[in-house]
């Protein structure tokens with residue numbers, strides 16, 4: 001379970017995130033949607049420890065982790081798939097997986113542990129490309145690899161920063177399905193994206209982020225039934241209201 005309370009963060013003395021509250025129970029997907037510059041990556045980075053929050057709380061299964069170093073937060077069970085994928089051009093798929101794999105230390109709780117073999121079973125396209133270098137992978141394959149790397153730490157919480165950016169519709173659908181499968185496995189997924197359709201298709205709960213504040217909350221099921229309120233909230237969010 002991931003719980004954010006009053007999370008506040010920014011850069012160079014300025015505030016970008018203003019007291020964000022949200023909860024992501026295990027086995028659910030919470031999507032935060034917002035326009036460019038709303039603070040989505042800042043939110044993800046503050047949870048992952050890449051940016052130190054200036055106030056508020058980040059609790060992982062009840063344990064406060066706000067302000068801890070990124071590697072400690074990762075070890076506590078938070079996996080990050082960063083925006084832009086950040087795969088190494090010169091390393092093969094297999095080398096990426098080998099470097100990212102950490103044999104379980106027994107602290108993974110009820111979540112089954114991920115191994116390179118299990119990850120390749122989930123992502124057959126990566127299995128076919130296991131000998132290819134990062135530079136030779138398509139955008140979608142790089143996204144799968146970024147996801148595979150995050151899974152190999154057997155996260156209880158998975159942070160996905162714009163996972164479908166720049167992908168063709170068929171790959172976007174695959175990513176939806178994967179997100180659903182990972183939540184089905186018990187992982188708490190926090191997804192940030194500018195795409196209301198991605199949020200509506202796979203989230204249990206949706207928050208609209210406007211200039212660093214959550215301005216609207218909707219259930220995923222209501223957004224699937226009628227996407228109009230989500231679109232309206234986003235369009236109001238563009239004007240910062």
Ligand SMILES: Nc1ncnc2c1ncn2[C@@H]1O[C@H](COP(=O)(O)OP(=O)(O)OP(=O)(O)O)[C@@H](O)[C@H]1O
Pocket residue numbers: 011012016034035036037038039040041042043083194
């Ligand atoms: N390293 C940084 N130093 C200073 N300001 C930053 C830094 N990173 C982001 N910002 C500023 O913080 C604000 C929020 O940026 P952030 O990247 O979190 O938005 P976003 O919602 O993820 O946008 P996008 O959809 O374009 O990725 C923006 O005004 C941005 O210019």
